[in-house]
């Protein structure tokens with residue numbers, strides 16, 4: 029049994045608790061939040077025995093094997109490092125952190141303490157995403173040519189908390205949600221990003237963080253993809269991703285209309301996908317499995333860092349209006365599923 033502590037009981041902690049409730053080999057033994065009201069609510073709703081008023085008390089609890097760091101972006105780095113140093117495995121919410129130095133610190137702390145570090149890139153674990161990736165990996169559609177991924181939705185500025193409207197705290201649509209788009213795109217492209225050219229701006233709202241981004245990402249196998257992340261003031265939502273391969277095309281989406289479709293013979297055909305009991309069930313399964321089997325999680329620290337490097341490079345490109353080459357070199361040589369990245373486009 030994996031005994032978990034949840035740090036931070038804001039909105040999304042509920043999805044973590046719902047997912048853990050669907051698993052037999054994971055249980056929540058403690059929660060921590062600065063405020064009594066959410067502590068009481070979560071403990072009552074989910075039957076959690078212990079509640080602490082700060083993360084430091086929770087980290088002193090020897091019964092806790094692993095923690096979920098589920099609070100503001102600006103706190104991810106400090107709390108993850110503290111948790112790893114306290115000997116806990118960590119699932120940290122996305123975005124991993126606010127600089128590459130912070131990401132490096134977190135990866136080093138995981139290594140030094142021999143604990144697992146996973147980034148909660150939740151859209152990686154949707155049934156639709158996993159089914160889409162399995163189709164690409166099967167080789168049925170041939171080599172990937174290009175991909176376009178969207179997350180365009182209402183920014184709901186009226187209810188958006190201040191930290192998500194300010195880039196200083198890691199807010200804005202690009203860092204908050206572009207991270208999901210870049211993750212899905214990069215994973216599907218099965219290669220490592222080498223450069224980015226982007227346009228990012230605050231175009232539909234009055235706030236200190238951006239609300240719209242379009243990034244053109246070049247991959248090391250010579251292909252390129254486009255990530256679109258827009259928090260509009262009014263419009264129609266789109267969470268889709270389309271990958272065009274040499275022998276067929278693929279489309280998938282989790283929100284709005286939920287589907288996985290393969291395009292062949294100039295027609296689209298629906299393909300089956302798993303619909304887990306809670307949206308984060310597969311994410312927690314993967315985290316628990318990585319600890320049990322002592323394997324790198326699918327969205328481990330190094331993968332999470334690569335995604336942040338793309339996001340930060342896009343921000344630089346938006347300012348300089350030039351293509352920005354990533355510094356990471358060829359160190360990222362494996363996809364999260366353990367398969368080598370493709371450095372050459374395979375010709376059919």
Ligand SMILES: NC(=O)c1ccc[n+]([C@@H]2O[C@H](COP(=O)([O-])OP(=O)(O)OC[C@H]3O[C@@H](n4cnc5c(N)ncnc54)[C@H](O)[C@@H]3O)[C@@H](O)[C@H]2O)c1
Pocket residue numbers: 035036037038039040041060061062063066081082083084098099100101103121122123148149150151189204
């Ligand atoms: N994966 C997803 O799809 C998804 C969706 C939404 C949010 N998120 C991420 O989850 C994170 C949290 O988002 P949220 O909207 O739930 O946050 P939030 O701001 O609503 O809640 C954070 C909570 O942490 C508590 N807290 C702050 N400091 C603490 C400390 N030192 N010890 C204990 N508790 C402390 C606060 O009191 C608050 O209740 C963000 O990074 C966000 O990007 C992910």
